[in-house]
Amino acid sequence: MNESVLEASGIGVRFGGVRALHDVRIAVRAGEVCGLIGPNGAGKTTLFDVLSGIRPPDAGRVLLDRTDVTRRSPAWRARHGMRRTFQRQQLFGQLTVAENLVVAQEGGRWRRGGSARARARAAEVLSVCGLSELAGAYPGALPVGLARMAELARALAAPPRVLLLDEPASGMTDGERQQLAAVVRRLAADEECGVLLVEHDVGFVMDLCSRVVVLDLGELLAEGSPADVRADPAVRDAYLGTTESGPAASAECDPPSPR
Numbered sequence: 001m002n003e004s005v006l007e008a009s010g011i012g013v014r015f016g017g018v019r020a021l022h023d024v025r026i027a028v029r030a031g032e033v034c035g036l037i038g039p040n041g042a043g044k045t046t047l048f049d050v051l052s053g054i055r056p057p058d059a060g061r062v063l064l065d066r067t068d069v070t071r072r073s074p075a076w077r078a079r080h081g082m083r084r085t086f087q088r089q090q091l092f093g094q095l096t097v098a099e100n101l102v103v104a105q106e107g108g109r110w111r112r113g114g115s116a117r118a119r120a121r122a123a124e125v126l127s128v129c130g131l132s133e134l135a136g137a138y139p140g141a142l143p144v145g146l147a148r149m150a151e152l153a154r155a156l157a158a159p160p161r162v163l164l165l166d167e168p169a170s171g172m173t174d175g176e177r178q179q180l181a182a183v184v185r186r187l188a189a190d191e192e193c194g195v196l197l198v199e200h201d202v203g204f205v206m207d208l209c210s211r212v213v214v215l216d217l218g219e220l221l222a223e224g225s226p227a228d229v230r231a232d233p234a235v236r237d238a239y240l241g242t243t244e245s246g247p248a249a250s251a252e253c254d255p256p257s258p259r
């Protein structure tokens with residue numbers, strides 16, 4: 001079994017009186033695609049913020065390639081191979097899609113044109129993501145699904161060790177979702193990248209991920225293969241619904257938290 005590229009343990013976060021996360025642990029191995037699911041308010045975004053360094057936890061620690069990065073900045077983590085996409089698009093609107101990928105490889109600084117190497121890598125990543133024809137487009141002109149794909153391409157511009165995807169399929173057409181799944185599978189298999197994704201489309205998660213982690217009320221509720229998680233009565237009660245024949249039967253399954 002591959003080693004963990006990202007590991008967190010004992011993670012606790014409070015917002016005043018709200019316990020957003022309590023004693024959460026999670027590990028992502030090189031080459032695996034792991035899904036993170038749970039009802040609204042379960043703590044998924046807060047956990048992503050802790051893992052990527054946007055929010056320091058009140059308790060616990062985060063290891064990136066076995067180095068303790070709990071107090072490291074998001075920029076430091078990014079330089080050491082951790083990338084994240086956001087629900088809101090992070091591309092520079094005044095640069096083309098290809099230029100955004102060049103900047104992402106050059107520490108966020110825009111030098112007109114960028115290096116030949118960065119331009120070649122940008123072209124390669126855009127091709128893998130099915131975006132070659134949109135290299136010269138401006139992000140603001142893209143429909144939502146393609147903008148999300150461009151956001152993913154930006155995260156891949158410099159090869160990541162671990163990739164955190166925040167609702168990557170939201171707003172995508174079926175064809176775009178298939179392309180997204182193919183890109184993520186290839187990244188994990190060919191580049192040994194560990195992928196952790198939060199996604200409300202449970203069918204998409206169960207198809208794509210080899211392991212699924214379920215959060216509820218800020219705590220780890222279950223973890224295992226898609227089949228095990230799907231069959232877990234606690235998960236069905238808290239999230240999937242007892243009347244469903246399975247998560248694949250409800251593409252946008254997101255019932256409210258019982259709180």
Ligand SMILES: Nc1ncnc2c1ncn2[C@@H]1O[C@H](COP(=O)(O)OP(=O)(O)OP(=O)(O)O)[C@@H](O)[C@H]1O
Nearest residue numbers: 015018019020038039040041042043044045046047
């Ligand atoms: N900045 C904040 N201030 C106060 N409470 C917050 C803040 N951010 C999150 N919370 C609370 O922390 C808990 C976890 O929220 P979080 O957004 O991490 O859940 P989530 O699983 O990502 O939900 P969703 O699926 O709706 O995005 C919720 O009770 C939420 O109201």
